[in-house]
Structures are given as structure tokens and as C-alpha cells.
Amino acid sequence: MAKTVRRGTGPRGDHNREEFQSLVTKAAEGLVRQEGLRGLGMRRLAAVIGYAPNSIYNAVGDLDTVVMRVNARTLERLHDALVTAISPDAPPRDNAVALADAYLAFVQADPQVWSLVFEHSLAPDSAFPDWYAQALARTTDLVDRVLQPMIPEEDERRQAVATLWAGLHGLASLSTSRKLAVLTPEPPRDLARLLVRRFLG
Amino acid sequence: MAKTVRRGTGPRGDHNREEFQSLVTKAAEGLVRQEGLRGLGMRRLAAVIGYAPNSIYNAVGDLDTVVMRVNARTLERLHDALVTAISPDAPPRDNAVALADAYLAFVQADPQVWSLVFEHSLAPDSAFPDWYAQALARTTDLVDRVLQPMIPEEDERRQAVATLWAGLHGLASLSTSRKLAVLTPEPPRDLARLLVRRFLG
DNA sequence: CCGATTTTTTGAACGACGTTCAATAAGCAC
DNA sequence: GTGCTTATTGAACGTCGTTCAAAAAATCGG
Numbered sequence: 001m002a003k004t005v006r007r008g009t010g011p012r013g014d015h016n017r018e019e020f021q022s023l024v025t026k027a028a029e030g031l032v033r034q035e036g037l038r039g040l041g042m043r044r045l046a047a048v049i050g051y052a053p054n055s056i057y058n059a060v061g062d063l064d065t066v067v068m069r070v071n072a073r074t075l076e077r078l079h080d081a082l083v084t085a086i087s088p089d090a091p092p093r094d095n096a097v098a099l100a101d102a103y104l105a106f107v108q109a110d111p112q113v114w115s116l117v118f119e120h121s122l123a124p125d126s127a128f129p130d131w132y133a134q135a136l137a138r139t140t141d142l143v144d145r146v147l148q149p150m151i152p153e154e155d156e157r158r159q160a161v162a163t164l165w166a167g168l169h170g171l172a173s174l175s176t177s178r179k180l181a182v183l184t185p186e187p188p189r190d191l192a193r194l195l196v197r198r199f200l201g
Numbered sequence: 202m203a204k205t206v207r208r209g210t211g212p213r214g215d216h217n218r219e220e221f222q223s224l225v226t227k228a229a230e231g232l233v234r235q236e237g238l239r240g241l242g243m244r245r246l247a248a249v250i251g252y253a254p255n256s257i258y259n260a261v262g263d264l265d266t267v268v269m270r271v272n273a274r275t276l277e278r279l280h281d282a283l284v285t286a287i288s289p290d291a292p293p294r295d296n297a298v299a300l301a302d303a304y305l306a307f308v309q310a311d312p313q314v315w316s317l318v319f320e321h322s323l324a325p326d327s328a329f330p331d332w333y334a335q336a337l338a339r340t341t342d343l344v345d346r347v348l349q350p351m352i353p354e355e356d357e358r359r360q361a362v363a364t365l366w367a368g369l370h371g372l373a374s375l376s377t378s379r380k381l382a383v384l385t386p387e388p389p390r391d392l393a394r395l396l397v398r399r400f401l402g
Numbered sequence: 403c404c405g406a407t408t409t410t411t412t413g414a415a416c417g418a419c420g421t422t423c424a425a426t427a428a429g430c431a432c
Numbered sequence: 433g434t435g436c437t438t439a440t441t442g443a444a445c446g447t448c449g450t451t452c453a454a455a456a457a458a459t460c461g462g
Contacts, residue, residue, distance in 0.1 A: 118319075
């Protein structure tokens with residue numbers, strides 16, 4: 001015995017790089033889910049996964065990078081949730097409403113993690129990350145495809161997608177920060193349906 | 202001489218309590234305007250106004266309180282900007298579009314300070330501050346009055362106000378975080394007009 | 403006008419934080 | 433085994449928000 005005692009340094013061999021990154025990301029997501037952005041700290045995160053902070057710096061990067069990774073995962077999860085909400089043979093209008101419903105359901109089920117995507121503001125001089133733009137485009141493309149039969153013209157449809165997307169975002173954002181309930185008792189899902197129906201005429 | 206030398210303690214008599222609070226709020230607003238939420242720190246704020254951090258704690262409170270005060274001021278400024286945008290004898294539709302324009306112009310002119318209102322998320326267990334709800338209601342009431350001739354029924358109008366307000370917020374929010382330009386090259390003002398026009402039929 | 407009390411102001415300290423440095427140990431190629 | 437790369441760590445640095453206790457100015461009662 002006493003052979004497996006850690007002496008403090010050296011690789012453990014428990015994870016390869018990718019596994020460790022995933023471990024860090026999921027642990028960070030859990031912290032945010034329970035206590036929000038304020039609950040996510042480097043030392044705390046390291047303690048949760050049972051490593052020293054430096055291991056996170058080595059394999060992932062600083063706190064901003066960790067947040068970005070959580071956000072990337074959130075966008076993927078949102079995309080998956082939206083995909084299962086639409087059915088190819090349903091009327092476009094129904095699909096649009098179903099997308100709005102799924103969006104708000106996703107946000108309501110995981111408000112703190114979703115909020116992290118927008119609470120975290122990247123430095124205004126740094127370039128917009130490519131993977132981030134792509135993850136966003138992958139999701140809004142879903143809306144684009146749903147609207148295609150209703151708005152065949154490309155530019156017009158792109159504007160409609162952006163506007164509807166922003167509208168849903170606004171409803172979700174004000175909802176999670178309790179600024180929507182102050183204005184009206186209606187659940188955000190009803191307002192989202194109102195928005196989609198009125199916008200699509 | 203040397204009579205006016207500060208020896209480190211005791212009131213200065215330069216400001217009464219209200220003036221000092223206003224001084225702190227405006228200095229904090231300036232810091233946020235230049236460097237965003239990350240640029241606002243207690244020690245830095247104290248240094249800017251030439252006092253010790255403790256004086257801010259004494260007269261105002263902790264950093265969260267300072268942020269709240271800046272946000273209250275921002276909502277007031279937004280309200281003033283919106284009031285001057287509408288004219289009582291214009292068609293309601295034009296006033297609605299004018300409100301949207303003024304909103305987005307305000308955000309574009311002061312994006313960092315405006316973002317602070319939504320970046321700062323209050324603790325989820327604490328009660329929603331009354332003055333905050335009132336400042337919000339004061340502003341959305343403007344929208345309500347503008348829509349009154351178009352949507353006479355009260356409940357329906359309240360929902361329309363909330364939805365439009367959230368939609369504008371979403372456009373502004375995605376715009377300041379550069380997440381809207383990724384989707385479409387149109388300036389947010391055009392999308393806001395699209396939203397208002399389509400929504401109001 | 404003076405003494406007591408309240409209010410304002412401060413330096414110093416505390417604990418926690420993000421991040422970096424230098425050292426050490428494990429895994430790996432040959 | 434030997435040398436090299438990689439993972440891992442404790443300790444340190446500077447900064448931060450906040451609190452404490454003391455001191456000085458303002459205020460008030462007589």
C-alpha cells in the first residue's frame with residue numbers, strides 16, 4: 001500500500017486533454033447553474049474537480065476561456081432543443097411558434113446558464129470569435145429554414161430572422177431578470193407566441 | 202498657510218450627503234462609459250473622486266448599490282430621451298416608430314452604460330427594488346400611451362407593450378454585444394422599424 | 403462660547419481572488 | 433536506463449471588496 005499516494009506533482013493519467021477540458025467545462029456549468037456567474041471562480045472550480053488552479057490554466061486557459069466554453073456548450077444544447085421542436089411536414093407557422101416555445105422552455109429550464117451567454121461581455125476591441133459566430137448561425141439557420149416557405153426573398157427573410165431572434169432573446173432576457181413580470185403577468189411563452197403570430201401576419 | 206492641509210480624517214464640508222452621492226454616481230457612470238463594468242471598482246472609483254473607499258461605503262453603500270444608482274440614472278435619462286421623441290398630435294404609428302428610433306439611438310450613443318442595466322443581475326432571492334420597478338413602469342407607460350389609440354383594450358395593450366419593449370431590448374442587447382451584426386448587416390434601427398411596423402399590422 | 407454628541411473621513415488590516423513562477427514527478431521515445 | 437515532454441503542484445504576487453477602529457470636523461444643547 002501507500003503506493004498510490006499523490007505526492008503533489010506529475011501527471012495523473014486519469015484523463016487525456018479533451019476529457020479534462022470537458023470535465024472543467026461541465027463543472028463550471030454546474031457552478032453557474034447553482035449560483036450564477038458570481039459563483040464561478042478559478043479556485044472554486046479547481047477545488048470542485050479536485051485539481052490545482054494551474055491545471056486549468058494549462059489545459060483550458062483563464063476564466064474567460066472557461067466561460068466561453070460553457071457558452072459554446074449552451075448554444076449547442078439550445079440548438080439540439082430547437083431541432084427536436086420542429087417537424088418537416090408541419091405548417092411553417094406552427095413550426096415558428098414551436099421554435100419560440102422551445103426557446104423559452106430551454107431558457108426557463110436553465111436560466112442561469114443561459115444568462116451567462118449574455119452576461120459575459122467580451123472585451124470590445126477583441127475580435128468576435130469564429131466558433132461563436134458559427135454556433136450562433138447554426139441555431140438561427142433553423143429559424144431561417146422554418147421561415148423559408150413564408151418569406152422566399154432572401155434579404156427580407158434574413159432581416160425577419162434577426163428581428164424575431166432578437167425579440168425572443170429580449171423576452172427571455174427580461175424574463176430571467178424578472179423585469180418582464182413587472183410589466184405584465186402573462187408568461188413569456190404567451191408573449192412570444194403573440195410576437196411570432198403578429199410578426200408573421 | 203498650511204491651514205488647509207488635510208490631516209486625513211474628519212468631514213471636509215465640500216458636499217452634503219446628496220451631492221456626494223451624485224458625485225459618486227456620476228463618477229461611476231464615467232468609469233463604466235469608458236471601460237465597461239469591468240472598469241468599475243471600489244478603490245478606483247474612490248481614487249477618481251479623491252476620497253477613501255470608506256467614504257463611499259458610508260454615504261452610498263457597496264458596489265452593488267453604486268451600480269443600482271447608475272442604472273436608476275440611466276433609466277431616467279432614457280425616459281427623458283423618449284419623451285422628446287413623441288409629439289401628441291402625430292399619428293400613433295409614427296410615434297411608435299419614433300419611440301423605437303429614440304430607444305436605439307440612446308443605446309447606440311451610450312452602449313456601455315446602457316448595458317450595465319442588464320449585465321448587472323441582482324441576487325435571485327432578493328426582492329425586486331421598488332424604485333426600479335417604478336422607473337421601468339414610468340418608461341413603458343410612454344409606450345402604453347402611444348399605443349392607446351391603436352389598441353384600446355387594456356389587457357391586450359399591456360401585452361403588446363411588454364412584447365414590443367422586450368423586442369426592442371433584444372435588438373439593442375444583441376446589437377451592443379455585436380451578436381446582431383453577425384446575423385445581418387442592417388442597422389438595428391431598421392430592424393426595430395420592421396418589428397414595430399409588422400407587429401402593429 | 404463651551405462641552406458632548408453625531409457625522410464624516412481615513413489608514414490599516416483581512417480574507418479572497420485571478421494569475422504567474424519555478425520546481426517536481428510522471429509518461430514516453432529511443 | 434537516459435533525455436525530453438507534459439502534467440501537476442505549492443507558493444507567491446498584486447489586486448480587490450469590505451470592515452474596523454481611530455480621529456477630526458460639524459452640530460447641537462446649555
